[in-house]
Amino acid sequence: MTPVVLQLLNGLSFAALLFLLSSGFTLTFGLARVVNMAHGAYYLLGGYIGLTVIGLTGSFVIGVLAGGVAIALLNAVIDRFLIRRTVGQPLMQVLLTIGLVYVIAEVALLIWGGNPIRVPTPDWARGPIELPGGIFYPRYRFLLIVLGAVVAIGLWAFYRLTPIGAVVRAGVDDREMVSAIGIDIGLLFALVFALAAFLAGASGVLGGAFLTLYPHAEWDTLILALVVVIVGGLGSLEGAMAGSLIVGLIDAFGRWLYPEAAAFLMFGPMALLLLVRPQGLFGRAH
Amino acid sequence: MPEAILIARDIRTYYGDSYVVQGVDLDLEEGQTLALLGRNGMGKTTLIRSLMNLTVPRQGEVRLRGNLISGLPSNRIARQGIGLIPQGRRIFPTLSVQENLSLPGSVLAGGRDRAKRDWTLARVYDLFPKLRERAGQMAGSLSGGEQSMLAFGRALMSNPDVLLMDEPTEGLAPVIVARIGQAIEELKRAGMTILLVEQNARFAESVADKVCIMSNGQIVFRGTPELLEADPETRQKWLGI
Numbered sequence: 001m002t003p004v005v006l007q008l009l010n011g012l013s014f015a016a017l018l019f020l021l022s023s024g025f026t027l028t029f030g031l032a033r034v035v036n037m038a039h040g041a042y043y044l045l046g047g048y049i050g051l052t053v054i055g056l057t058g059s060f061v062i063g064v065l066a067g068g069v070a071i072a073l074l075n076a077v078i079d080r081f082l083i084r085r086t087v088g089q090p091l092m093q094v095l096l097t098i099g100l101v102y103v104i105a106e107v108a109l110l111i112w113g114g115n116p117i118r119v120p121t122p123d124w125a126r127g128p129i130e131l132p133g134g135i136f137y138p139r140y141r142f143l144l145i146v147l148g149a150v151v152a153i154g155l156w157a158f159y160r161l162t163p164i165g166a167v168v169r170a171g172v173d174d175r176e177m178v179s180a181i182g183i184d185i186g187l188l189f190a191l192v193f194a195l196a197a198f199l200a201g202a203s204g205v206l207g208g209a210f211l212t213l214y215p216h217a218e219w220d221t222l223i224l225a226l227v228v229v230i231v232g233g234l235g236s237l238e239g240a241m242a243g244s245l246i247v248g249l250i251d252a253f254g255r256w257l258y259p260e261a262a263a264f265l266m267f268g269p270m271a272l273l274l275l276v277r278p279q280g281l282f283g284r285a286h
Numbered sequence: 287m288p289e290a291i292l293i294a295r296d297i298r299t300y301y302g303d304s305y306v307v308q309g310v311d312l313d314l315e316e317g318q319t320l321a322l323l324g325r326n327g328m329g330k331t332t333l334i335r336s337l338m339n340l341t342v343p344r345q346g347e348v349r350l351r352g353n354l355i356s357g358l359p360s361n362r363i364a365r366q367g368i369g370l371i372p373q374g375r376r377i378f379p380t381l382s383v384q385e386n387l388s389l390p391g392s393v394l395a396g397g398r399d400r401a402k403r404d405w406t407l408a409r410v411y412d413l414f415p416k417l418r419e420r421a422g423q424m425a426g427s428l429s430g431g432e433q434s435m436l437a438f439g440r441a442l443m444s445n446p447d448v449l450l451m452d453e454p455t456e457g458l459a460p461v462i463v464a465r466i467g468q469a470i471e472e473l474k475r476a477g478m479t480i481l482l483v484e485q486n487a488r489f490a491e492s493v494a495d496k497v498c499i500m501s502n503g504q505i506v507f508r509g510t511p512e513l514l515e516a517d518p519e520t521r522q523k524w525l526g527i
């Protein structure tokens with residue numbers, strides 16, 4: 001029984017990280033039709049920046065916030081001067097943002113080197129935590145599950161229950177009509193972009209504490225985010241939740257039960273799902 | 287003659303290489319309902335879209351109360367006081383009826399910019415009681431007629447001085463068309479200025495003060511509904527009725 005629970009917790013904590021990473025990614029796509037391939041590079045760079053800030057300040061929380069804020073600012077510049085120029089040209093956008101992945105990863109390699117680095121966890125998150133039933137589990141990963149759940153509920157409530165959330169949902173439905181009733185869609189995009197970039201950068205710090213930061217993580221992370229949003233449905237927050245849980249749990253149980261087929265277990269079901277439901281679980285057919 | 291509230295001069299709009307609106311002038315006087323008739327594909331919708339800069343005209347000028355609005359982003363044109371009931375209604379299907387109606391007052395819409403606050407949720411619900419019953423329902427699950435009323439109410443909630451309506455009766459049952467007609471009459475009594483694009487000439491003639499006919503991107507007839515009704519030759523030639 002205990003190993004099943006442990007794998008379940010592993011799956012949930014990975015899912016929490018995946019949700020933090022992909023919720024902004026999916027909303028950016030749903031609202032602005034921008035597929036930002038640099039999202040994984042944002043994760044990695046945010047993680048490295050957080051690492052450095054933790055080294056300077058000694059505070060894990062400040063490191064997480066700094067990683068998020070730095071990436072939100074970087075993204076504002078990239079959006080303003082580069083991504084804006086590719087509006088309505090998806091192929092250009094993909095090429096541009098893939099180019100950015102190389103640039104960002106190369107800069108990170110120059111500054112932080114090529115060896116995997118683990119972001120140090122704070123004292124209050126170290127060691128095991130005893131759960132009911134006498135199960136011991138790493139405290140940090142347990143807290144990550146809690147954080148993921150809190151952010152998921154907060155984002156969901158913001159998206160579903162607040163007036164600004166309604167504007168975002170309206171923008172996913174029909175951007176042009178949102179403009180035609182007087183709403184500054186550019187401002188709305190900027191808000192959602194900033195949120196998405198912040199979450200990507202912050203999750204780099206959070207993820208770096210147990211997955212380490214290493215060259216090529218920009219691609220591994222991008223692929224996972226893509227699988228999550230494709231399975232869940234592009235543009236859907238609920239889809240990002242479901243996709244994160246599915247990918248997180250498949251990853252944990254796949255590695256445990258069929259380690260030699262773990263990659264197939266991740267992509268096989270995705271391919272099958274796309275055959276049956278090309279728009280993903282929560283996506284809408286266009 | 288009173289100064290027109292909305293003036294469009296020499297609007298020319300292209301879709302790629304095709305020349306859709308070919309130099310149109312329009313004058314809307316305050317409180318007037320102007321119907322724009324014409325067959326399908328004659329440029330009526332493109333003209334309406336050009337007025338709000340949803341499709342960017344290559345040339346021309348639009349003024350609202352004397353202020354130049356052409357070239358502004360659509361959201362700023364809306365804030366200056368132009369409301370749109372678009373072709374196909376285009377309500378936000380995944381939002382509730384009440385959310386649809388509340389969006390134009392959102393802070394992101396500069397809800398507090400405009401001094402004019404004539405239209406409230408309660409007043410829209412009084413105009414269309416059906417919407418009050420459906421307030422919590424997803425807009426996508428409404429019937430076609432209810433969606434029309436919602437698109438109507440949503441446009442009013444931005445408190446426009448001028449309302450652009452692009453075929454509000456398209457595909458609706460006669461009883462609903464009559465209901466929309468009543469709503470237009472009520473708005474007229476309240477002093478609203480309306481530009482109505484219609485295929486349904488009889489409906490348009492019944493509510494309009496003035497009528498224009500558009501053909502191949504140009505205005506080919508201007509007059510009163512009575513004049514048009516008394517002119518079977520013009521009706522036959524440009525409207526096929």
